[in-house]
Amino acid sequence: MYPFTFHNPTRILFGQGRIAELANEIPAGQKVLLTYGQGSIKKNGIFDQVAAALDGYEWSTFGGIEPNPTYETLMKAVEKIRLEKFDFLLAVGGGSVIDGTKFIAAAVNFAGDPWDILTKRAPITTALPFGSVLTLPATGSEMNNGSVITHKATQTKLPFMHPLVFPKFSILDPTTTFSLPAGQVANGVVDAFVHTVEQYLTYPVDAKVQDRFAEGLLLTLIEDGPQALSDPENEAVRANMMWSATLALNGLIGAGVPQDWATHMIGHEITALYGLDHAQTLAIVLPSVLQSQKEQKKEKLLQYAERVWGISTGSEDTRIDKAIRKTREFFEQMGIKTRLSDYGLDATIVPKLVDQLEQHGMIKLGERRTVTLEVSRQILEMSV
Secondary structure, eight states: OOOOOOOOOOEEEESTTGGGGGGGTSOTTOEEEEEOSSSGGGTSSHHHHHHHHTTTSEEEEEOOOOSSOBHHHHHHHHHHHHHHTOOEEEEEEEHHHHHHHHHHHHHTTOSSOTTHHHHSOOOOOOOOOEEEEEEEOSSOGGGSSEEEEEEGGGTEEEEEEOGGGSOSEEEEOGGGGTTOOHHHHHHHHHHHHHHHHHHHSSOOOSOHHHHHHHHHHHHHHHHHHHHHHHSTTOHHHHHHHHHHHHHHTSSTTTTTSOOOOHHHHHHHHHHHHHOOOHHHHHHHHHHHHHHHTTTTTHHHHHHHHHHHHOOOSSOHHHHHHHHHHHHHHHHHHTTOOOSGGGGTOOGGGHHHHHHHHHHTTOSEESTTSOEEHHHHHHHHHHTO
16 A cells, blocks of 8 residues: 545535535635536425525525636636635535536635636636535545536536545535435546546556545445435435445545546547547446456456456456456446447547547556557557
8 A cells, every 4th residue: 555645624514404514614704605506406405405594694696607617718717706706615516516616715815717627727726615515425425525527619628636625525415315316426426437437447656545445436336326216215325325426436435546548538539539538438447447457457356356346256457358248238227328430439439539638648658657648549449
């Protein structure tokens, strides 16, 4: 296990009815801007719950944050905050709304073009405080300091991280997910699964706790993911899905271990250029990454095959191939297609995607930095 420092300052309020406790978490006298997405919270009653909990505060709203939040939309929120002098942000939605709110928080007092935060790693010295009410478990953004933002004009999708954009608190009420469309539930399960894999399927460093923690998350997602689709108002299932997604990317299972993220970096380019859901790109790319890198990941793939899928017989190659096949089949079981061709895309898009990777400096990816542009090209060709 590698040396590490772990610190996560986000306070979690988990369980049914916790939205009512918002007033205990936001300092008195703060002027609050509630950020949200495409308006589903106004149809399923969550907005009304939040509004009731904000009684006594001066507050307003900013809606319309996209499933892949865009710089262009988020800067409108920044302008509103600068003009109307808000003190505290409250993100109500899924990972995209929370990611977008992190960027807003960092951009408000940033000197210069806030896009430099992503393209030039420009330093952030201050950020507005914010909390979140999670309605779509998937990204773990409710308990981490990462964000991914799309620049629509340039078709660029880039990440940033900073300690100042940890949420002060996040409220996780599993019942808020009951009204989610099946496709969004499936996306969330796949997203959490791949987040876990990116930190687990690398190479061994004798990190037994992190490995078994990751395996537990994967087994929970495999067991309860399909049930979340077939029994959408099962609170116990939804609770396990929600907490699994949070734990998959709150820093804990990634502490002291090598991490991959090639699947995410390649997937981001597919979303930026062709508009596929984030989880759809992960389901497309991950099986090909594992197949391409199976020699480099051999020890962990064999461990994954045995501990997660119960595959312990056959040659090493047979076990690894079967584990990769089982992974693809799980995504398909969740209703997420795993080939570019399933989305009307073919091999002609590969050169443009590779060009995008090069432009964004994604030229040596993976835990060993062995996923070069040529390897990325091969991975994409395998994904057709």
